[in-house]
Amino acid sequence: EIVLTQSPTTTAASPGEKVTITCLASSSVSNMYWYQQKSGASPKLLIYSTSSLASGVPDRFSGSGSGTSYSLTINTMEAEDAATYYCQQWSSNPPTFGAGTKLELK
Amino acid sequence: EVQLQQSGAELVKPGASVKLSCKTSGYTFSNYYMSWLKQMPGQNIEWIGNIYGGNGGTGYNQKFKGKATLTVDKSSSTAYMDLSSLTSEDSAVYFCARNYGSYFDYWGQGVMVTVSS
Numbered sequence: 001e002i003v004l005t006q007s008p009t010t011t012a013a014s015p016g017e018k019v020t021i022t023c024l025a026s027s028s029v030s031n032m033y034w035y036q037q038k039s040g041a042s043p044k045l046l047i048y049s050t051s052s053l054a055s056g057v058p059d060r061f062s063g064s065g066s067g068t069s070y071s072l073t074i075n076t077m078e079a080e081d082a083a084t085y086y087c088q089q090w091s092s093n094p095p096t097f098g099a100g101t102k103l104e105l106k
Numbered sequence: 107e108v109q110l111q112q113s114g115a116e117l118v119k120p121g122a123s124v125k126l127s128c129k130t131s132g133y134t135f136s137n138y139y140m141s142w143l144k145q146m147p148g149q150n151i152e153w154i155g156n157i158y159g160g161n162g163g164t165g166y167n168q169k170f171k172g173k174a175t176l177t178v179d180k181s182s183s184t185a186y187m188d189l190s191s192l193t194s195e196d197s198a199v200y201f202c203a204r205n206y207g208s209y210f211d212y213w214g215q216g217v218m219v220t221v222s223s
Contacts, residue, residue, distance in 0.1 A: 033209040042201055042213035043151065054211070086151060090208035094167040097151040 002027050004087050006098035012106040013077040021101045023087035025068045032070035033088040034063055036081075037100075043086060047072060079105050108132040110202055110214035117220045118192055128185040128202030128214050135183035136160040139205035142176060142187045145216075146198045156205055157185060192221045 003026040013019045023032060031050045035043035045054040047063035050070065060075040074081055082105045087098040113127040128140065141156040155166035157176040164176050173196070175188040185202055197220050203210035 031208065035210075042203075042216050043210070044213070045209065045211050048206075048209050048211075088151075088209065093165070094169075095153045095208070097153075099150045 004098035010102045012104040014106040019074040021072045023070045029089040029091035112214040112217045115218045123190045130183045140185040
């Protein structure tokens with residue numbers, strides 16, 4: 001199965017700061033998907049097909065990448081963005097998730 | 107509005123089985139796959155398998171074959187997952203999530219399963 005490695009594991013950002021989370025795949029994938037999970041809640045889709053914003057997601061979020069390297073960027077950190085972020089692939093079975101990046105408010 | 111409503115928390119004894127439900131509304135159940143996923147406390151999300159609402163066709167993660175059995179009831183637009191021979195390793199939060207192509211666009215609220223004597 002394809003292993004997704006996220007970095008950093010944990011990070012903190014001040015309001016207005018730019019945040020970038022990376023996801024490296026053990027084999028090339030055609031697309032990457034990103035989710036946000038707040039404590040005690042279910043994951044929420046943020047980005048699909050590498051760079052498309054899911055409905056209702058603020059445009060300070062963006063995604064990019066190709067092959068084995070993908071990233072999620074928050075252009076200007078807001079307090080409500082404190083959460084854990086996961087990348088996910090389904091280029092081959094089974095679909096797999098990264099271990100998550102915990103983003104805290106500084 | 108698409109909604110996935112999962113059944114309540116379960117406390118089960120080792121060796122027992124449990125059946126979880128995911129009642130859907132707001133979309134045509136038979137047109138989509140439903141996946142089930144596992145998240146142990148503070149840990150990664152694992153895909154267990156999925157089932158097509160139209161004909162009950164299934165696909166499983168090899169890791170969960172023999173552990174999980176997925177079924178649907180089209181008449182009530184509900185998906186089910188049976189977990190058997192439960193051990194402490196099965197204690198986790200389980201989510202149902204609608205497949206949209208290669209990703210999961212709507213999720214249930216999750217259900218905590220605790221395996222303890």
